[in-house]
Amino acid sequence: MADVSTCLPLTRESAIEAHKVIEPLVHLTPVMSGATLSKMASTPKTGVINPAKPVIRLWFKCENLQRIGAFKARGAFYAIEKLKQDSTWLEGGGMQNGVVGFSSGNHAQALALAARESGIPAYIVMPDIVRPNKIEATKGYGAEVVLCGRFEREIAASRIVAEKGARLVPPFDHPDIILGQASVGLELQEQVKVDAIIAPCSGGGLLSGVALSCEGTGIRVFGAEPEFEGADDVRRGFLAGKRITEVKTSTIADGLMGTVGVHTWGVIYERKLVSAMYAVTEEEILEATKLIMERMKLVIEPSAAVPLAVALYNEEFRKMVEEEAGEAGWDIGIVLSGGNVSIEGLANLFAAK
Amino acid sequence: MADVSTCLPLTRESAIEAHKVIEPLVHLTPVMSGATLSKMASTPKTGVINPAKPVIRLWFKCENLQRIGAFKARGAFYAIEKLKQDSTWLEGGGMQNGVVGFSSGNHAQALALAARESGIPAYIVMPDIVRPNKIEATKGYGAEVVLCGRFEREIAASRIVAEKGARLVPPFDHPDIILGQASVGLELQEQVKVDAIIAPCSGGGLLSGVALSCEGTGIRVFGAEPEFEGADDVRRGFLAGKRITEVKTSTIADGLMGTVGVHTWGVIYERKLVSAMYAVTEEEILEATKLIMERMKLVIEPSAAVPLAVALYNEEFRKMVEEEAGEAGWDIGIVLSGGNVSIEGLANLFAAK
Numbered sequence: 001m002a003d004v005s006t007c008l009p010l011t012r013e014s015a016i017e018a019h020k021v022i023e024p025l026v027h028l029t030p031v032m033s034g035a036t037l038s039k040m041a042s043t044p045k046t047g048v049i050n051p052a053k054p055v056i057r058l059w060f061k062c063e064n065l066q067r068i069g070a071f072k073a074r075g076a077f078y079a080i081e082k083l084k085q086d087s088t089w090l091e092g093g094g095m096q097n098g099v100v101g102f103s104s105g106n107h108a109q110a111l112a113l114a115a116r117e118s119g120i121p122a123y124i125v126m127p128d129i130v131r132p133n134k135i136e137a138t139k140g141y142g143a144e145v146v147l148c149g150r151f152e153r154e155i156a157a158s159r160i161v162a163e164k165g166a167r168l169v170p171p172f173d174h175p176d177i178i179l180g181q182a183s184v185g186l187e188l189q190e191q192v193k194v195d196a197i198i199a200p201c202s203g204g205g206l207l208s209g210v211a212l213s214c215e216g217t218g219i220r221v222f223g224a225e226p227e228f229e230g231a232d233d234v235r236r237g238f239l240a241g242k243r244i245t246e247v248k249t250s251t252i253a254d255g256l257m258g259t260v261g262v263h264t265w266g267v268i269y270e271r272k273l274v275s276a277m278y279a280v281t282e283e284e285i286l287e288a289t290k291l292i293m294e295r296m297k298l299v300i301e302p303s304a305a306v307p308l309a310v311a312l313y314n315e316e317f318r319k320m321v322e323e324e325a326g327e328a329g330w331d332i333g334i335v336l337s338g339g340n341v342s343i344e345g346l347a348n349l350f351a352a353k
Numbered sequence: 354m355a356d357v358s359t360c361l362p363l364t365r366e367s368a369i370e371a372h373k374v375i376e377p378l379v380h381l382t383p384v385m386s387g388a389t390l391s392k393m394a395s396t397p398k399t400g401v402i403n404p405a406k407p408v409i410r411l412w413f414k415c416e417n418l419q420r421i422g423a424f425k426a427r428g429a430f431y432a433i434e435k436l437k438q439d440s441t442w443l444e445g446g447g448m449q450n451g452v453v454g455f456s457s458g459n460h461a462q463a464l465a466l467a468a469r470e471s472g473i474p475a476y477i478v479m480p481d482i483v484r485p486n487k488i489e490a491t492k493g494y495g496a497e498v499v500l501c502g503r504f505e506r507e508i509a510a511s512r513i514v515a516e517k518g519a520r521l522v523p524p525f526d527h528p529d530i531i532l533g534q535a536s537v538g539l540e541l542q543e544q545v546k547v548d549a550i551i552a553p554c555s556g557g558g559l560l561s562g563v564a565l566s567c568e569g570t571g572i573r574v575f576g577a578e579p580e581f582e583g584a585d586d587v588r589r590g591f592l593a594g595k596r597i598t599e600v601k602t603s604t605i606a607d608g609l610m611g612t613v614g615v616h617t618w619g620v621i622y623e624r625k626l627v628s629a630m631y632a633v634t635e636e637e638i639l640e641a642t643k644l645i646m647e648r649m650k651l652v653i654e655p656s657a658a659v660p661l662a663v664a665l666y667n668e669e670f671r672k673m674v675e676e677e678a679g680e681a682g683w684d685i686g687i688v689l690s691g692g693n694v695s696i697e698g699l700a701n702l703f704a705a706k
Contacts (some may be wrong), residue, residue, distance in 0.1 A: 030383065032418075064650045065385075065650055069650060289696075290696045293652050293696050294652070294694075294695060294696055297417045297422060297651060297652040297653070297692035298650060298651065298652060299646050299647070299649075299650040299652055300650070339650035341647075342647065343646050343647055343699070343703045344703055344704075346696070346699070346700065346703075347699065347700040347701075347702075347703040347704040348700075348704065349700075350696045350697055350699075350700040351700040351701065351704040
């Protein structure tokens with residue numbers, strides 16, 4: 001990864017520069033409207049005393065239709081392009097030594113693809129408990145997969161850095177990754193006029209990127225997390241006034257199990273670029289997943305349903321919209337972050353209900 | 354339904370006229386490319402002696418993203434618009450007496466929606482074994498649902514015609530329905546240059562419509578059916594040289610259980626506007642459904658996967674493409690006809706494997 005000191009500052013201007021770099025490399029994903037879901041979001045909840053009466057028009061930014069099936073392609077492509085502009089890295093044989101990432105999820109495939117398209121070797125460290133189809137998918141993008149024990153992936157990655165001279169590309173907590181993900185927000189703003197955007201938050205790369213893309217525009221940005229077993233570390237961090245660094249959760253939103261990083265927390269909380277964080281239950285996430293599949297006809301991973309769950313079910317969020325937006329209501333962008341889920345995985349989720 | 358004698362002739366010109374009428378009422382659905390699936394379609398099958406080596410580039414016409422989640426909206430809207438131009442119907446109180454349809458599937462919702470948007474009452478006859486969510490969806494579009502015994506729906510529909518003076522709108526075997534569905538093919542031709550189109554076939558409204566839309570253009574049209582328990586009635590009809598009128602099948606492609614109609618057979622077979630019919634197995638349909646969901650991130654009903662299954666697995670089709678298209682290959686349009694499936698239904702399909 002490019003040295004942090006060489007990165008562009010974390011501003012909307014830098015995000016626009018990053019977007020220009022990756023525009024030819026990633027998909028301009030479509031934005032879909034959803035009349036039925038907007039109507040549901042604008043309907044007061046039943047069984048609640050004094051329910052919120054927000055007026056909400058929903059717009060879905062379909063990053064599940066992005067390359068590799070998730071927004072992660074954006075940050076990975078930008079990170080690789082930035083490395084290729086780094087003369088020290090090039091002179092040190094970077095193009096031959098390659099890059100290394102640790103991920104059992106979408107970052108693995110994103111980095112593998114971005115590296116392959118530049119002819120750079122990629123080593124992906126994965127825990128040995130990961131499902132075989134994820135290993136195959138990552139190998140399918142041309143990466144060498146290195147399996148390791150569940151809690152040894154950072155050590156395994158360091159070993160590859162030492163042995164191969166490969167450069168580590170972290171999954172979220174780096175300015176280049178954040179600036180790459182920011183393109184989600186910039187595109188959305190070009191595609192439709194929104195008053196607010198809700199993005200899911202795990203390490204915070206996507207949420208901080210979207211927040212940067214909205215800086216100075218007046219568009220509010222909100223973060224969405226699962227609440228199960230404390231997975232809402234950023235929401236709790238907002239309340240405590242400090243970053244929470246450890247969480248152990250088994251939420252069905254399995255892309256949102258991580259804790260927020262240092263750079264991402266800086267953008268999200270310290271710079272106050274995210275207005276508020278909201279959390280939802282496992283049942284609400286399942287229901288929102290089902291609604292997007294049945295009504296929008298889009299396959300998403302449960303993590304991607306968390307922002308819609310906030311808009312539909314989080315009464316605190318809904319009260320806020322009612323108060324802030326009034327009768328005119330808000331156009332709200334919902335980031336559908338990814339769609340990498342096996343059909344057997346989905347079948348298990350919904351057969352178990 | 355408008356009297357057949359008053360319908361436009363079944364030609365490409367008429368399809369263009371019909372398209373103009375319904376263009377403001379239906380979605381221009383997107384066409385998606387699929388690099389991975391195109392590569393799979395262009396890869397010879399393993400475990401086969403002398404496998405076909407076709408070169409295939411696939412383009413997916415996303416009618417699962419159409420209003421009500423299926424192409425059926427097109428025919429229903431056109432049928433209603435034509436009725437509204439019929440002075441005899443209007444003078445007979447048609448707008449008040451309403452329309453009636455029998456369907457447990459997508460035609461029910463399509464007719465309900467099209468009627469509601471014109472302020473016309475709609476009566477939908479459904480067998481009493483239909484799942485409650487289908488009844489609710491149809492009621493949700495403002496129709497009155499009339500339940501009847503499984504084999505009594507035509508009688509029940511006739512009774513409503515007699516009692517209410519409502520006009521029957523058949524699901525496929527009528528020129529107006531065929532001309533409405535033809536807009537799928539016209540749009541696809543405007544969106545991407547294809548050499549061939551594969552559409553699924555049950556009653557044949559979609560397939561005959563697509564065939565008309567391609568008349569005189571040089572684009573070949575192929576029909577796709579499940580083979581399970583003789584569901585491939587049109588393929589068998591081609592071989593026998595006559596229309597097969599009865600089939601009892603429980604294929605998982607539950608939208609393709611019907612037999613071809615008189616008008617549709619005329620276009621498909623007698624006028625030779627469909628080049629050939631191909632059939633696939635239940636396992637192939639399941640696998641194609643899974644691929645579209647996992648790779649394209651689109652929710653489809655199994656019936657909609659049948660054309661892709663032909664392109665990927667039907668060796669007779671693949672040989673034909675190899676011979677006809679040679680090394681240059683073909684761009685093939687695949688009609689994803691609909692996406693109305695419950696997530697529990699999908700879970701059962703794939704959990705059972």
